[in-house]
Amino acid sequence: MQSIGEIQGMISTFSSSPEPGPEPKQRLCPQCGLPYRSLLLGKQWFSSPACDCRDRIERVQLAQEWKEEERDHRLREAGLGARWRQCSFQQFEQNEGNHLALERCRAYAQQWPQQARLREGSGLLLSGSTGVGKSHLAAAVALALLERGAKVLFRNTSAFLCRLKDGYAEDRSERQEMECLEAAELLVLDDLGVERDSPWERETLYRVVNGRYEQLKPIIVTTNADLNLLEKSLGPRTFGRLLEMCLPLQVGGEDHRRKSSRQRKDR
Numbered sequence: 001m002q003s004i005g006e007i008q009g010m011i012s013t014f015s016s017s018p019e020p021g022p023e024p025k026q027r028l029c030p031q032c033g034l035p036y037r038s039l040l041l042g043k044q045w046f047s048s049p050a051c052d053c054r055d056r057i058e059r060v061q062l063a064q065e066w067k068e069e070e071r072d073h074r075l076r077e078a079g080l081g082a083r084w085r086q087c088s089f090q091q092f093e094q095n096e097g098n099h100l101a102l103e104r105c106r107a108y109a110q111q112w113p114q115q116a117r118l119r120e121g122s123g124l125l126l127s128g129s130t131g132v133g134k135s136h137l138a139a140a141v142a143l144a145l146l147e148r149g150a151k152v153l154f155r156n157t158s159a160f161l162c163r164l165k166d167g168y169a170e171d172r173s174e175r176q177e178m179e180c181l182e183a184a185e186l187l188v189l190d191d192l193g194v195e196r197d198s199p200w201e202r203e204t205l206y207r208v209v210n211g212r213y214e215q216l217k218p219i220i221v222t223t224n225a226d227l228n229l230l231e232k233s234l235g236p237r238t239f240g241r242l243l244e245m246c247l248p249l250q251v252g253g254e255d256h257r258r259k260s261s262r263q264r265k266d267r
């Protein structure tokens with residue numbers, strides 16, 4: 001690092017004006033109002049703050065960025081993709097068909113971790129046709145709990161089963177994933193479809209659901225299948241467990257994906 005003397009020498013060497021101009025008008029710190037110090041280096045005036053406001057603001061900004069990065073990391077680790085990370089209760093579009101489900105989900109998040117709830121291991125079973133906001137509600141519960149430090153895992157059921165079949169991921173084995181699922185305080189199984197033809201898939205879902213049942217740990221399931229179809233697809237054991245653990249909530253209303261695509265077309 002160069003010394004002030006060296007810098008001064010460089011400035012006076014390269015400076016083209018023969019004499020330093022008049023001292024510039026004094027600047028004030030926009031934060032605390034303290035005047036800046038004027039410094040004459042060679043033939044040029046510089047002003048530098050006499051307070052530490054700038055450093056302090058930078059530190060606050062860094063801490064804020066770090067906090068946001070931490071939050072993002074936590075949500076990613078919980079399995080919430082970028083889309084679901086935006087899905088708060090405030091962002092949910094309320095209508096006649098979904099306001100009851102919204103209220104119940106909001107209450108569920110607010111009452112967490114009420115002991116009675118946990119003891120019963122009670123969860124939610126959100127059903128309704130596609131695009132009515134079931135996943136949004138499940139994600140909103142997950143987000144609210146994650147903000148409060150709860151251990152939540154959000155899994156798209158098909159993707160989860162596919163990855164499990166392939167031995168899960170490079171950084172995580174099937175056994176590790178199952179252990180993670182068991183350790184989560186709340187598990188969300190999003191989009192539990194009806195295409196559960198393989199005995200392996202049925203058995204795996206039973207293991208997941210039953211594992212939570214035995215540990216008295218809640219689960220939130222979203223599905224676009226009606227309950228009769230779901231029972232047929234999952235089998236009576238898994239379906240029975242789910243019904244015992246979860247409060248069924250019908251989410252109605254208009255398909256918001258079609259609505260927003262229509263609105264885009266109309267624009």
Ligand SMILES: [Zn+2]
Pocket residue numbers: 029030031032033034049051052053054
């Ligand atoms: Zn200042």
